[in-house]
Amino acid sequence: MQHTPKPTMSIPRIHLTMPLAIGALAIWLGLSLAGRWLEAAGYALPGAAVTGRIGLSWALAAMFALALLLASNRRHEAGLCAPQPWKTLWLVWPPLLYALLMLLLAWAGGWPQPRVLLIVACNAALVAISEELMFRAILLQGMLDRYAVWPAVLMSSALFGLAHLANGLATGDVSGALWQAVAATLQGVGYAAIRLRTRSVWPMVLVHGLWDYALVTATLPNPAEDGASILPTIALLAVLPLCLYGVYLLRPSQRAAISQLQP
Template identity: 60%
Template sequence: MKRLHRLHLTAPLALAALAVWLLLTLGGQWLQAGSGQHALADAAGGGIGVGWLLAAGFAAIVALASRDRRAAGLFAPAPMKSARLVWLPLLYALLMLLVAWADGWPARGVLLLVACNTALVALSEELMFRAVLLQGFLDRFAIWPAVFLSSVVFGAVHAANGFASGDAGAALVQSVSAFLQGLAYSAIRLRTRSIWPMVLVHGLWDFSLMSSMLSATSGGDDSVLPYAALFAVLPMCLYGLYLMRAVRGHAMPGMAAPAT
């Protein structure tokens, strides 16, 4: 039986995949907006996001079709070495969750929907940006330009969330926040050689942010949350830059060995 031809993740191919991924993701959000849900937090707590589900499935198909799935970060990380790299951002995300719930939390059913949707978003975005897009950029560029460019695209895509709600200021803040997060997430993904640790951290971070936004909206005080989130991601970004402090060209120092 003839072996299936696998994809070589180049920069043009990764950008083409990103375009399809955006159509699926934003298309689902626009459909929800048409039914009266304009805020991202409301969409996360109002039902399973079909667009997020389709986008996650598409990103998984592209990543799994890669010629080198290990290089794309689809394999499990080496547990002990990766734990030393991930414990700090994981602890930070847990602390953010405690802060988000300090003044209460939404209803249990809403929290379950938010948890499902933020898990989908984390899986979808890590597959698309830290597996497919980052690997495509690494095929053409050295590590620093690849990480920077993938993080810029990650930030630009998140600006759409703010524009969908008609708040240009929130769009800009969310874009900058996502760019800073992208730097940290990319650094940890490269050091662990796996996207899975950051799927966990990313999902927990989004869950804390979305649940706090829902709580604040119900209390009529959500105006400072985007700005608070911007300052909250700065320590994560600095940690990512620290992990990449000795990067030279295409070499990533201290890379964890892949799991066997």
């Protein structure tokens, strides 16, 4: 007796459009900033103090972004895969070596306390995963669903910069947050370019985490006397070469190749 196979139920996948990516960004911002705002208000929630404790809000934001990408039908196009081809990894070496040099310079005057280094490392990793999945995977792919390469890169990078303005609301250092926003925008151009050329978000997670780790530990031995962070100023000067590198990577011949890969 011949049995008729039962039809299988396929789970519908989410299509990463620009409106969906903007909505996801709003949720991501709420998750990543809520912990800092509650902590500043005096609530006993594990927050996002870079050197004091591990930021739960960053972990929640990273899990949200990862879950959305796993449910998407464009997760591979968004970079949730290994570099394709593997030889494109050489594009990561200039910013990676640059970040390592910054780390060596940061520790030239002495090492911070091991506990502080460990907490900063954990937070830098969480921030890198969370921000790269949100801005270089979800948001950039959502922009590419509607726009060409350069408009998508510039808009996603600008939103990356604007997101850093919220740091001023959490720390009270509005002027520092403005400088940090400009630096993040320039940084976003370089990161987006490498993500598009390697077709993977993971190399930039590594670079981003090491970059933040170097910048934060560079300010630990000599914090600003007036209480205002000098981190944004250092970041602005450091990211200029990275932005120019991104512009080079997105030269016309390479933009044409990237555009052809978009469905």
